[in-house]
Amino acid sequence: MDSSIFSLHPSSPLILSLAASCPNSTCSLGLSSPSGSFSFGPRHLDFSSVSRRLMAAPSPAASDNKATTANGGVGNGLFKPKIVNGDYGYVLEDVPHLTDYLPNLPTHSNPLQDNPAYSVVKQYFVDVDDTVPQRIVVHKDSPRGVHFRRAGPRQKVYFDSDEVQACIVTCGGLCPGLNTVIREIVSTLYSMYGVRKVLGIDGGYRGFYARNTIDLTLKVVNDIHKRGGTILGTSRGGHDTKKIVDSIEDRGINQVYIIGGDGTQKGAALIYEEVRRRGLKVVVAGIPKTIDNDIPVIDKSFGFDTAVEEAQRAINAAHVEAESGENGIGLVKLMGRYSGFIAMYATLASRDVDCCLIPESPFFLKGEGGLLEFVEKRLKESGHMVIVVAEGAGQELISETKSMTDASGNKLLQDVGLWLSQNIKVCLLPTPFFILFNSKTMFADPTYMIRAIPSNASDNVYCTLLAQSCVHGAMAGYTGYTSGLVNGRQTYIPFYRIIETQNKVVITDRMWARLLSSTNQPSFMCPKLVAEKRKEMQMATEAQPSGQLMDDGNTGADKKAANKEVRA
Ligand SMILES: Nc1ncnc2c1ncn2[C@@H]1O[C@H](COP(=O)(O)OP(=O)(O)O)[C@@H](O)[C@H]1O
Ligand SMILES: O=P(O)(O)OC[C@H]1O[C@](O)(COP(=O)(O)O)[C@@H](O)[C@@H]1O
Numbered sequence: 001m002d003s004s005i006f007s008l009h010p011s012s013p014l015i016l017s018l019a020a021s022c023p024n025s026t027c028s029l030g031l032s033s034p035s036g037s038f039s040f041g042p043r044h045l046d047f048s049s050v051s052r053r054l055m056a057a058p059s060p061a062a063s064d065n066k067a068t069t070a071n072g073g074v075g076n077g078l079f080k081p082k083i084v085n086g087d088y089g090y091v092l093e094d095v096p097h098l099t100d101y102l103p104n105l106p107t108h109s110n111p112l113q114d115n116p117a118y119s120v121v122k123q124y125f126v127d128v129d130d131t132v133p134q135r136i137v138v139h140k141d142s143p144r145g146v147h148f149r150r151a152g153p154r155q156k157v158y159f160d161s162d163e164v165q166a167c168i169v170t171c172g173g174l175c176p177g178l179n180t181v182i183r184e185i186v187s188t189l190y191s192m193y194g195v196r197k198v199l200g201i202d203g204g205y206r207g208f209y210a211r212n213t214i215d216l217t218l219k220v221v222n223d224i225h226k227r228g229g230t231i232l233g234t235s236r237g238g239h240d241t242k243k244i245v246d247s248i249e250d251r252g253i254n255q256v257y258i259i260g261g262d263g264t265q266k267g268a269a270l271i272y273e274e275v276r277r278r279g280l281k282v283v284v285a286g287i288p289k290t291i292d293n294d295i296p297v298i299d300k301s302f303g304f305d306t307a308v309e310e311a312q313r314a315i316n317a318a319h320v321e322a323e324s325g326e327n328g329i330g331l332v333k334l335m336g337r338y339s340g341f342i343a344m345y346a347t348l349a350s351r352d353v354d355c356c357l358i359p360e361s362p363f364f365l366k367g368e369g370g371l372l373e374f375v376e377k378r379l380k381e382s383g384h385m386v387i388v389v390a391e392g393a394g395q396e397l398i399s400e401t402k403s404m405t406d407a408s409g410n411k412l413l414q415d416v417g418l419w420l421s422q423n424i425k426v427c428l429l430p431t432p433f434f435i436l437f438n439s440k441t442m443f444a445d446p447t448y449m450i451r452a453i454p455s456n457a458s459d460n461v462y463c464t465l466l467a468q469s470c471v472h473g474a475m476a477g478y479t480g481y482t483s484g485l486v487n488g489r490q491t492y493i494p495f496y497r498i499i500e501t502q503n504k505v506v507i508t509d510r511m512w513a514r515l516l517s518s519t520n521q522p523s524f525m526c527p528k529l530v531a532e533k534r535k536e537m538q539m540a541t542e543a544q545p546s547g548q549l550m551d552d553g554n555t556g557a558d559k560k561a562a563n564k565e566v567r568a
């Protein structure tokens with residue numbers, strides 16, 4: 001077994017609470033799956049939805065999911081997180097299971113057992129007790145820390161193939177790989193589990209109640225991974241929990257696959273809660289989508305690699321333009337509303353960038369140590385320069401007018417690229433240096449071109465594994481989870497962990513230091529801000545017990561060293 005997977009030992013006291021909260025034994029009791037006809041039309045109660053309600057009668061024991069703590073619940077916090085504590089500071093942040101509120105569900109043998117391609121794989125099924133640590137850098141005395149349930153196929157499943165009526169929805173902004181994920185969910189359901197009913201929800205959350213559905217067959221999805229966008233369409237806004245769950249019931253859907261970013265996963269958490277409140281045998285599973293890479297816990301999001309690769313092409317073009325003219329400035333705006341990961345990685349990969357500006361690192365234009373001073377200096381040294389700016393950078397400098405939001409409630413941003421190119425022109429031209437020499441600023445905004453391309457080879461494989469893991473979890477009866485890669489392993493992560501924070505570039509970490517050293521740009525921090533940052537970090541460091549690893553895997557000692565790296 002891989003050392004990064006921690007399997008619970010049967011003799012551990014932990015096994016008792018896990019066995020209670022995550023059944024994996026075959027139940028002889030229980031009602032058989034509904035055999036009534038499913039309704040695809042407008043809302044009316046049919047036999048299948050009545051029988052699902054009858055099956056739903058939750059027992060008091062089952063509705064308590066054995067959580068040992070009750071903090072930070074999902075969505076509106078109706079249901080307790082499943083947290084299991086083990087020896088040496090081991091914590092399992094488990095995901096819900098249908099049997100938490102439907103205790104007598106029958107199980108079936110996993111059809112993969114008879115699949116010639118998989119039956120020969122040694123240990124193909126994942127041990128139900130396998131878990132994956134969130135942090136892999138540990139010290140001799142550090143606690144084992146937080147773990148997530150390992151994803152993968154289970155020996156027993158909680159759905160009969162004929163019983164499954166799955167649906168897939170894509171929400172939020174576009175991202176390379178969406179079609180691959182759709183294709184692979186359909187293909188896993190059909191080819192591995194023999195499912196024959198998969199619906200596509202048209203146009204995001206509102207499609208549940210305002211649009212027709214699309215039948216997704218192997219033929220329909222066959223070559224969609226070669227196309228950008230999403231064949232299902234997507235949208236912002238339109239999340240109405242009651243209407244969505246009504247539609248799920250009416251259509252007889254019992255597996256809901258929701259592909260989207262932080263906003264979408266918040267919506268998914270609410271759907272899960274409502275489904276559970278109504279006691280439905282319906283799995284709600286998420287697949288994290290964010291081109292900005294701003295979803296926490298997971299290693300990285302699908303489409304991110306593709307986006308960085310494409311962003312590099314734009315940087316390259318800007319570099320060619322800048323280098324060909326006299327004092328040419330190539331300015332490239334990249335995606336990143338709140339997080340500058342695409343800008344940071346594209347800059348690091350390209351090596352042609354002189355300055356990278358991201359939302360996490362404030363900058364200022366004029367005066368000593370400001371951006372304009374640096375532009376002038378770099379032009380004098382090299383005769384050209386390339387600036388990469390993430391769309392969320394410098395927003396506080398552009399306008400103080402009350403910010404507007406989109407249909408999903410996301411802040412609408414001012415165009416920092418246009419603003420910068422105008423300011424560079426207006427502010428630098430009157431200086432003696434620019435009166436003597438010409439300068440031309442070329443501004444490129446390739447954001448929508450990047451979002452629209454199909455995913456590259458590595459993202460395609462990543463999307464395939466994500467989709468397969470997600471389906472295995474649903475068939476095994478897990479629910480209320482997002483599938484995600486943690487330390488290179490597929491896991492099931494409870495919704496509340498995905499939506500509680502946003503992943504951001506930590507400018508006191510080594511990666512940002514690498515970037516600063518590759519571009520040799522100033523940190524643009526005024527001395528007061530540096531002092532404040534240092535103080536914040538010092539206080540965080542002192543609050544940590546000795547040897548305890550902090551959020552980013554560093555110890556207090558690492559942090560102290562990092563504090564010294566913050567440059568004025
Ligand atoms: N807090 C929330 N609660 C419920 N639904 C939400 C929430 N935030 C966003 N959504 C819904 O999720 C969908 C996508 O959200 P959006 O922010 O546009 O994209 P992303 O999921 O990529 O962050 C939209 O339909 C939106 O209405
Ligand atoms: O699709 P829109 O509304 O133009 O939004 C553009 C935004 O979408 C993003 O691609 C992120 O989308 P999500 O919030 O859906 O993940 C950002 O990079 C960009 O700010």
Ligand SMILES: [Mg+2]
Binds near residue numbers: 172261262
């Ligand atoms: Mg978002």
